[in-house]
Amino acid sequence: MKTDCDVVVVGLGPAGTLTSLLLSDSSIKVIGIDKEKEIYSLPRAVTIDDEGLRTLQRLNLENIYLENGTAIEGAYFLDDKLQKLSGMDVPANFLTSNGWMPNLMFHQPFTDALLREELLKSSCFIKLETELIEIVPIENYYIVKTLNLTNGKEDSFTAKYVVGADGASSKVRNLMEFDQEDLDYDKNWLVVDVKLKVENTLPTFAAQICDPKRICTYIPAHLPFRRWEFILLEGESKEEMLKETKIQKLISPWLRPNEYEIIRAAVYRFHSLLTTRFKKGNCFVIGDAAHQNPPFMGQGMMSGYRDALNLSWKLISVIINSLPKELLESYEEERKPHSRFVVDGSAAIGKLMSAYAEAIAKGNPSDVPQELVDRGYGSFSLPPLEKGLFYKGYSDSDSMAGSLFPQPLTMEGTMCKERLDSLLGKGFCVVSTEEVELMPYQKKFYKIINANFLVIEKSMLNENPWLNNVMSKNDIYILRPDRHIFGSTSDKITFEDLTEDLRERLSL
Template identity: 30%
Template sequence: MSGSISANEYQVAIVGFGPSGAVAASLLGAQGIRTLAVDRDRLVYDKPRAIALDHEILRLFDNLGIAGQLAPHIGPFPASEHFGAHGQLIRRIDMVSEPYPLGYTPTMVFTQPPVEEILRAHARSYPSVVVELGTELRRLDQTPDGVTLELCGEHGTRNVSADYVIACDGASSLVRRQLGIGFDDLVFDEPWLVVDLRVNASGIAKLPRTAAQFCDPSRPTTYIVGPGSHRRFEIMLLPDEDPRAMEQPEQVWRLLARWLTPDDATLWRAASYRFHALVASKWREGRVFLAGDAAHQQPPFIGQGMCQGVRDVANLVWKLARVLDGESGAALLDTYQEERSAHVRELTTRIKAIGHVICERDPEAAAARDVRILAEGGGMPRTITRQEIVPPLSCGLRADVPHAASGTLFPQPWLVTSRGRQLLDATCGVGWRLVLRGDSALARSRAIAARAAEMGLRLIAIADADQDQGPDVMREESGVVTDWFTRHACAAAIVRPDHYVYGVAADEAGLAAMLSDLAAKLR
């Protein structure tokens, strides 16, 4: 792809080569887009920071062809049991049950340093991607035709030019500050200590077998079961405690004494943070886009921090590719902020609400909270899923006809193929897709097939495995898509390259109108 002519050296420059920047570089490289990625740090930080990802993000990694490489460093995220002020179980947050809607374990834990190394190496593997580490951005200047970046690296200071810039340069983003973009404060500010451990067999035997939130008003604490021997505690700090002093090993072991002694584990990292809920007031300034922590920060209570940044670049890159290739006008890029800002704000608000429940310090209020949460489950601890906490896209590039399915993630079934059992994306590829219910009249419509081909949409028809609908119909293993069509009372779904549903239709007239509307919007 990307044969557009530009006077600039690069079509896209990425500032920051952490997880979001590395994924952005791979997505751009997969499209053949001339890309420069820079980072002032030469090496991946050798201690874990992010610890959770979900099936949407693993689906993207699988689309890039690296899920197998990442597998040794990833494990399932078990249910998180929430214990009230008196140690009683008040609720669980778990994952949805099988058959999994996207084909993967819905929530996972991972160890960041090796995963980040794999993400970086994969980005470097694309011929169109240049990576320069130990290179710092000094300033950038925009013109109507591009962006000039002043870079300082091992060969001194130089200027490079790019059509567009993606700033993935972290919470203290120089790009955001140079652009004068501030944060909207969603009002959450709490001091916590994050402790990562490598736990031996004696320690593992002492710890809870599942993740836990200890909603104890005297000291709220989160416990996470990481891959292998990796365990994490997130411990709320009290008003009179010095965050830096609490990072010292003697203080860390004092806080962990309820669970472990130094004989049970090796201290890997202890770092104090203020958990914030912040969203950039603008995500785009001309040809420069913010992504990842440069655009938002949220409390970590359902492990969505890195996921949010990867969603940002997955949303942005396919739009940039269309604009750079002349397939769409630059107005398409306006939907990036519209979609991602609304999504991040909604999800952060939901995470913040969970955080307020966990962080309650008043004993009477905590007791009332426990009674209320148990009442919500009819007097018993109820289970909610992490997947219902993550919202759909509520605005942006969606069909004009309102429907509950629009903006949701389209499911990914396991298919029965001549090559054996395969996931939908591996069998059919990615990009814009028109997915039809295999036993519907739409699957037999030549007019719809012709229109989809004209628009460059990959046409996919799916039916249950026990239905023989002809050679052009894919057969799914567990009825995931068939059930989805039934639940949403439709027979067709237009699916975007980032796997979000543009819109659905029940008949040929409705689908034809929606395809025409989409063609106009993409132009």
């Protein structure tokens, strides 16, 4: 049956907007709905990382964040006297293997407004002030029933796929009857955003302040904004914490009341929750609808962006390139374990703050569990995807399957002259340092999946240490459309082995 659209996206916050833009960029017909008419006017997310900027680069939208963001000089755990306990420095001009700075602090109302402009200019059909009522599965499509909140009229349309990006209280998740798993962090925190009235003299690093009297977080948001997060102590009420005099007292070590304007103060329950399923039939959940974590890693929005890219390229491959629908099963297989790591890691940072505070109170700041220290800033990095559409089905350190391939760059000293992800194309890509000779059946297969072939020149390897390091390990890499490595050749794995395995996994 011909449906009204290919994909309906429910919820048009950052994750839903990115999904819609990625899909429409490949000529997929998208209907996007949101209960609200306007974007949320206050900041919630404040951090985008190198992987997020690389994703936005696919759409030439990275400047939305670059022009409204500020790089930080590090992230640390501090004691009650604001002395460093542990953490990491971020050198100026440092670029990760993704070709961008590790983190950028932004002001969400600015960036969301610009993303909304791009969404409204796109080919997506956008229905604002529209509430989801029901999702009715009918054979191989869905009837999506909605309510127009301006006139009270009900409407319905048909879609092949439904993506729930509708936040922590997701209606899509509830309609699909997905349960949530509690990952053992559940505390009340006061979040305060301020706008500076004076020239900034505050640090440009993020800090988890492990004061035995009250742990708190300081975030150097994009100027002129700053954020603090304070844990509520036993017996403290939401009403008490939201009093202006209370907030002023909490911020007094940093600023006097006449030096700032409070633009948001709210008490939140910081949860660690993971939805038990990310997919049912052809209905998916992404972002906060799928996972919620404390903000200590700054990875809430980024987990949603990773969901968006992972799901989008698979939907594009199925809808546009006619790859088998079984490919979509790997969305949950890949994203759920990775999301669990982020949720667990965020909770671990909160637990490390409390452990440091307890140790400081006892006079021995170093007396904290090593397993918590190992989850702190600078002690770990996000892992590869564990299993899914990779050679033999799993990540592998030798072949680098499951890891992100470095972005090709041209450099001038330590400065990036040009980012060249576009050389990899939008689909699968075979990367090598010498031309790959294909057998007839391989030519046919790679044409079917619309693969690109890229031979990396020595001059680029000499300029790019990340790329040079990867290409010195193995000769040929097969990349997925999301830049994750499917697998690579070695003394044990031939290009024919890789091709056959990929062909079998795509059922071609």
